[in-house]
Amino acid sequence: MATFDRRSATLALAHALSAAERGLPVIPLSATKLPAIRSPHRDDPHPVGCHGECGRPGHGVHDATTDLAEVRALFAAAPWATGYGIAxxxxxxxxxxxxxxxxxxxxxxxxxxxxxxxxxxxxxxxxxxxxxxxxxxxxxxxxxxxxxxxxxxxxxxxxxxxxxxxxxxxxxxxxxxxxxxxxxxxxxxxxxxxxxxxxxxxxxxAPPPAPPRSRAAHTPGTPPGQAHGHGQGRGLVHFVRTAHEGQRNTRLFWAACRAYENGLGDSLTEALTTAAVHTGLTEHEARTTIQSAARLTQHTETSPPPPRERAL
Incomplete structure (x- = not known):
């Protein structure tokens, strides 16, 4: 078994290097298909929202790289890896x-x-x-x-x-x-x-196009961000609530991303969840999608423009 594992690890590195040469970012995987390197923050008393900024390996798909020297270093840190993942x-x-x-x-x-x-x-x-x-x-x-x-x-x-x-x-x-x-x-x-x-x-x-922006005028004496957030929050909730089957999860994900990018994520979570449940998603599905949006926006500096395609 030790010989088989050693051979598998060698082949995994060879295949990973070949993929990286083609421009595909890779990470080492264990035999369970999970990232082979454990998180360096696993013993921290509080959750850490680090995606590799600390400079240490062990951040899952965020470690993925096409640099051949870095690929070798990742596999050297996980000699038990028998596979590789492509980001x-x-x-x-x-x-x-x-x-x-x-x-x-x-x-x-x-x-x-x-x-x-x-x-x-x-x-x-x-x-x-x-x-x-x-x-x-x-x-x-x-x-x-x-x-x-x-x-x-x-x-x-x-x-x-x-x-x-x-x-x-x-x-x-x-x-x-x-x-x-x-x-x-x-x-x-x-x-x-x-x-x-x-x-x-x-x-x-893919997430659907953005809903129309509110044209409500800014009320004097109200912080601009607050006025914008309140109007956009209603629009995002309505956007999720009116989703049809086949659009529900993507609309929710898109709206949650926009909410977190504008500092409204936590305050809109319950309203977005309620709207998503109204369309037919379960509460667990809705909260999982919102959490995915929160994680994505934590390490995305700018929001990509919405896709040009119209949701079917």
């Missing part, structure tokens, strides 16, 4: 992962057929692209997104068994070995580059 949403590819997860409790017998049905319903064709076969029998499709669009992670929101890996997420790279088996490139995709995400699919998985 999504990073330049130059702005990778988006479509995870066809056959292990999901509600997944149909043929998750690929479910994706084909979505493509037929929303009038798009999936182009030939990098495809990674998973040990469970699923597959990961690699697509690229526009640099000005932040695609959130989601699980079975599009359809049961179809997960999306976007900004803040990662994909297990081909050549990785986990406790369940190995990840490998599908035959015929070895020499392909990630294909651009079809625009109708991007419209389904």
């Amino acid at each position: 999504c949403g990073r330049p130059p590819f702005h990778l988006i992962g479509v995870d066809l997860d056959v292990k999901h409790a509600d997944a149909p017998a043929d998750v690929t057929a479910e994706l084909r049905h979505l493509a037929l319903e929303h009038l798009f064709t999936l182009p030939p692209t990098v495809t990674v076969l998973t040990p469970s029998g699923g597959r990961h499709l690699w697509l690229t997104g526009p640099p000005d669009v932040v695609v959130p992670n989601s699980a079975s929101r599009l359809a049961p068994g179809i997960d999306i890996r976007g900004t803040g997420g990662y994909l297990v790279g081909p050549g990785s070995v986990t406790a369940k088996g190995a990840y490998r490139l599908a035959p015929g995709s070895e020499h392909l580059d990630p294909a651009p995400c079809p625009r109708p699919l991007l419209a389904l998985i």
Whole structure:
């Protein structure tokens, strides 16, 4: 077993270096598919919102790099790593992962057929692209997104068994070995580059356009930020409350991001949660999405412009 682990670790580093040379930011993963390096803040008495600013490894996907020397250093710090993760949403590819997860409790017998049905319903064709076969029998499709669009992670929101890996997420790279088996490139995709995400699919998985800004005049004597925040807060809540099925999570995520960027996140959390529950999300789903928005905005200095696509 020790020889097998050593061989797997060596191969994982080799595959990770190859991916980094292609411009894909990588991190070492353990056999559980989790980041191999533990957080340097794990023993701190209070939670630390550090995303690598401390200069030490152990910040998960925030450690991902294309620098070959840094990749070697990360794997040297985790000699038990048997796989590697590829960060999504990073330049130059702005990778988006479509995870066809056959292990999901509600997944149909043929998750690929479910994706084909979505493509037929929303009038798009999936182009030939990098495809990674998973040990469970699923597959990961690699697509690229526009640099000005932040695609959130989601699980079975599009359809049961179809997960999306976007900004803040990662994909297990081909050549990785986990406790369940190995990840490998599908035959015929070895020499392909990630294909651009079809625009109708991007419209389904990306946050929708911004709601119209309030034109209410500023009241004299009221701090400008407070007046702006109050009006925008009502607009964001209304924007979430009027979401239709297929828009609910992305509208909530987008509105929560804007709320946190404008200093309204904590004060609007309950109102946004209530609005999301009104549309059909569970309270747990709503709060999880809002927490994801809070984490994202903590380390994003500027908000990317909304996508040009109109939500379907």
